[in-house]
Amino acid sequence: MSPEIPTAVDKSAAGTGVRQYHIGVAPGEVGTVALLPGDPFRVALIAEFLTDVTEIAHRREHRTVTGRYRGKLITATSTGMGCPSTAIAAEELIRVGVTSLIRVGSSAGLQPGIAPGDLLVSEGSLRNDGTTAAYVHPGYPAVPDLPITVELRRQADARAAAEPDAGFRVHSGINASDDAFYAETPSWIAELAGMGVLNVEMESSALYVVARLRGVRAGMICACSSNLVDGTSVYEGADTRLHDGWRRSIRAALDTAVQLDL
Numbered sequence: 001m002s003p004e005i006p007t008a009v010d011k012s013a014a015g016t017g018v019r020q021y022h023i024g025v026a027p028g029e030v031g032t033v034a035l036l037p038g039d040p041f042r043v044a045l046i047a048e049f050l051t052d053v054t055e056i057a058h059r060r061e062h063r064t065v066t067g068r069y070r071g072k073l074i075t076a077t078s079t080g081m082g083c084p085s086t087a088i089a090a091e092e093l094i095r096v097g098v099t100s101l102i103r104v105g106s107s108a109g110l111q112p113g114i115a116p117g118d119l120l121v122s123e124g125s126l127r128n129d130g131t132t133a134a135y136v137h138p139g140y141p142a143v144p145d146l147p148i149t150v151e152l153r154r155q156a157d158a159r160a161a162a163e164p165d166a167g168f169r170v171h172s173g174i175n176a177s178d179d180a181f182y183a184e185t186p187s188w189i190a191e192l193a194g195m196g197v198l199n200v201e202m203e204s205s206a207l208y209v210v211a212r213l214r215g216v217r218a219g220m221i222c223a224c225s226s227n228l229v230d231g232t233s234v235y236e237g238a239d240t241r242l243h244d245g246w247r248r249s250i251r252a253a254l255d256t257a258v259q260l261d262l
């Protein structure tokens with residue numbers, strides 16, 4: 001029998017009600033809903049839609065602003081790339097009072113016909129990451145909040161209807177969350193596509209699992225950056241379609257926050 005080792009720190013209780021160690025945000029500085037891009041530079045893009053913008057903190061990859069959209073207080077915090085930093089950002093935002101988390105990401109299409117700039121609403125995430133394995137059983141599903149998901153789809157469709165000549169489409173389905181961008185081999189991409197997985201990104205599985213475990217709501221809408229099966233790519237060279245997709249996904253997330261009063 002191994003001896004019981006006493007521990008001084010219980011992380012499940014650590015840091016509640018104080019300025020957070022990684023994201024640098026304190027209770028009272030955030031709204032109840034947060035939009036989560038991966039890239040700190042896209043926090044500024046979200047801020048363009050807000051009034052009364054205040055930068056709260058910028059530590060490591062986590063930049064946070066608050067502002068108002070149609071009167072509602074909105075927080076935007078970047079997660080950085082991948083599940084480890086996303087889980088930290090989600091845990092710390094929840095500790096300071098956020099109850100709804102909407103990722104506004106970029107993601108690669110895995111089915112033919114998904115084009116750069118198209119909008120992708122997540123109905124669930126295949127957990128190909130290490131972080132969620134530290135939290136839950138292998139069979140535990142990574143699923144978003146249903147009302148948020150349905151409203152994201154409705155708002156995305158409304159954006160497409162409002163811009164009939166813009167040439168983008170809306171898709172929804174299961175995505176994968178991979179840990180390793182450059183370890184996505186042709187055979188892994190084909191396997192995901194063969195299972196009907198719609199798109200791949202790197203954060204939503206952690207976001208959904210942490211949200212479920214902590215009793216808050218989460219969802220995701222992405223803009224397509226490239227298509228890994230038909231080869232339409234914006235990885236090499238500038239392309240305005242991804243940027244336009246980000247703006248539309250942010251608008252759909254903000255309107256979802258207002259419509260559901262998150």
Ligand SMILES: O=P(O)(O)O[C@H]1O[C@H](CO)[C@@H](O)[C@H]1O
Pocket residue numbers: 037038039080081082104105106107181200201202203
């Ligand atoms: O643009 P973001 O939101 O960071 O999302 C995608 O982009 C990064 C990879 O290029 C990963 O973080 C992936 O999930």
Ligand SMILES: O=c1cc[nH]c(=O)[nH]1
Pocket residue numbers: 106107108178181184200201202225228
């Ligand atoms: O956005 C992403 C994430 C994973 N792999 C990709 O090709 N793109």
